[in-house]
Amino acid sequence: MRAAIGVWRWRHNPLRRTTDLIEAWVAVTAVLLLVLAAPAAGWIAGTGTDASLQRAVRAQNLQRLPTTAQVVRLSDVPAPGLRSPESTAEQPARRSVVARWTAPDGASRTGTVATRRDLADPGDTFRLWTDRDGRPVPAPMRPETAHAHAIVVGLLATALAAVFVEAVRRLVVRRLVHRRYRRLDRAWAKAGPDWGRTGAGS
Incomplete structure (x- = not known):
């Protein structure tokens, strides 16, 4: 500056x-x-x-699409959403359950999904997002x-x-400093042999 x-x-x-x-x-x-x-x-x-x-x-x-799923029972295997390493932090707050829901085409579907622990008892209902084929998917962003x-x-x-x-600024300044040193070295090389002798009577 x-x-x-x-x-x-x-x-x-x-x-x-x-x-x-x-x-x-x-x-x-x-x-x-x-x-x-x-x-x-x-x-x-x-x-x-x-x-x-x-x-x-x-x-x-x-x-x-959102739908309402009903818990049938707890699941012995983790839901797909709880298998990935990214979801490790969410595992203590979620449970894998077997749930039943209705697909967009009206068909009844059953599968293993993840839900909050306070909604994991048989008969509990919770919101579930599915694709247009009725497969569970993460909620939209x-x-x-x-x-x-x-x-x-x-x-x-x-x-x-x-x-x-x-x-970039530091790189340019560094090169400028090196350039100054090279010029100083050349000037010193020219004046160095006469240093201390000029005007000293030797």
């Missing part, structure tokens, strides 16, 4: 090096990108993700859940863009 402020101060400074000016303009560009481009990237990513997820929500609501996912994506895109800008 000091380099960015120095762009104005160094305009007529006789000690200003070309690398100083380049570093200052790189800092100014990085600040502008962090303030404008990074949030814009996050906004674009977030709105795009939200639009895509909202389309998925509408499609799921068309393809998945809620619009607010889609919005939350989109916000996370937008924030992540903003952070990644900011990290990228800062990484």
Whole structure:
């Protein structure tokens, strides 16, 4: 940031090096990108993700239908929804039961599904989502859940863009510093043999 402020101060400074000016303009560009481009990237990513997820929500609501299922008995085998590693956290709150429900075509279906533990006694009823063939499926995503996912994506895109800008700035500054050192080494190599002798009477 000091380099960015120095762009104005160094305009007529006789000690200003070309690398100083380049570093200052790189800092100014990085600040502008962090303030404008990074949030814009996050906004674009977030709105795009939200639009895509909202389309998925509408499609799921068309393809998945709610029905009422009745518990027949507890199941000895886990329901398909409780077999995956992703559902491990939900297992303490859910039970596998054999339930009966009516498919969209009016046929009676029976199968093993997962329900809340407080609705796992025989005769209890609970909401079950099925596809158009009557097979149990997960509930459709809620619009607010889609919005939350989109916000996370937008924030992540903003952070990644900011990290990228800062990484590029640091890389450029590092190369400029190395360039200064090389110039200093060359200047020192020219003046080094006369160091301490000039004007000393030796």
